[in-house]
Amino acid sequence: MKIICIGRNYKAHVEELHNRLPENPIFFMKPETSLLPRHHPFYFPEFTKELHYECELVLKICRLGKHIDERFALGYVESIGIGIDFTARDLQRKCKEEGLPWEIAKAWDFSAPLGAFIRKEEFEDLKNISFSLQKNGETIQQGNSRDMIFSFSQIITYVSKFITLKQGDIIFTGTPEGVGPVKSGDLLEGYIFDQKCLKLKIM
Ligand code: MG
Numbered sequence: 650m651k652i653i654c655i656g657r658n659y660k661a662h663v664e665e666l667h668n669r670l671p672e673n674p675i676f677f678m679k680p681e682t683s684l685l686p687r688h689h690p691f692y693f694p695e696f697t698k699e700l701h702y703e704c705e706l707v708l709k710i711c712r713l714g715k716h717i718d719e720r721f722a723l724g725y726v727e728s729i730g731i732g733i734d735f736t737a738r739d740l741q742r743k744c745k746e747e748g749l750p751w752e753i754a755k756a757w758d759f760s761a762p763l764g765a766f767i768r769k770e771e772f773e774d775l776k777n778i779s780f781s782l783q784k785n786g787e788t789i790q791q792g793n794s795r796d797m798i799f800s801f802s803q804i805i806t807y808v809s810k811f812i813t814l815k816q817g818d819i820i821f822t823g824t825p826e827g828v829g830p831v832k833s834g835d836l837l838e839g840y841i842f843d844q845k846c847l848k849l850k851i852m
Contacts, residue, residue: 706778707822731840
């Protein structure tokens with residue numbers, strides 16, 4: 650399986666990192682080894698001094714597809730959950746400055762913890778999914794799928810022009826504004842509406 654991550658998909662987040670609004674979805678990938686088994690502790694990596702959370706809605710793909718038509722794109726989604734696209738922001742800044750790829754900032758081991766998934770059919774409206782992240786009990790990020798620059802369908806269509814999607818693949822759909830640092834001892838909790846889907850202790 651593979652993990653595809655969309656960058657710059659919420660206007661306010663694009664602005665907070667002083668980036669330009671994209672004309673097409675921007676994506677990068679994390680390897681399977683970036684998954685953190687559920688209920689496992691997360692250890693602060695030694696190679697960064699600026700570890701940022703990015704709380705995102707995550708799609709789980711349920712069948713093989715290439716060149717997927719936008720009208721049928723949601724048929725490739727089995728369920729939706731919450732994930733953290735952990736980013737070593739200091740390393741990423743350096744990569745950007747030097748025009749280098751982002752992998753050392755984004756694709757390291759356990760950089761993509763996932764929470765529980767909710768079946769697609771349980772949502773009334775996929776264009777109105779509210780989600781949030783709390784750090785030590787305080788809400789630090791709040792988003793809604795209606796504010797995405799590129800919808801779930803548009804993302805699937807665009808990505809599948811280049812890369813075949815397979816059952817079990819994961820797509821991170823971008824983070825809303827409010828990204829920031831974590832340190833050892835912090836507790837992150839992710840919600841879809843008022844359902845707690847993710848709990849992660851930073852060790
Ligand atoms: Mg992200």
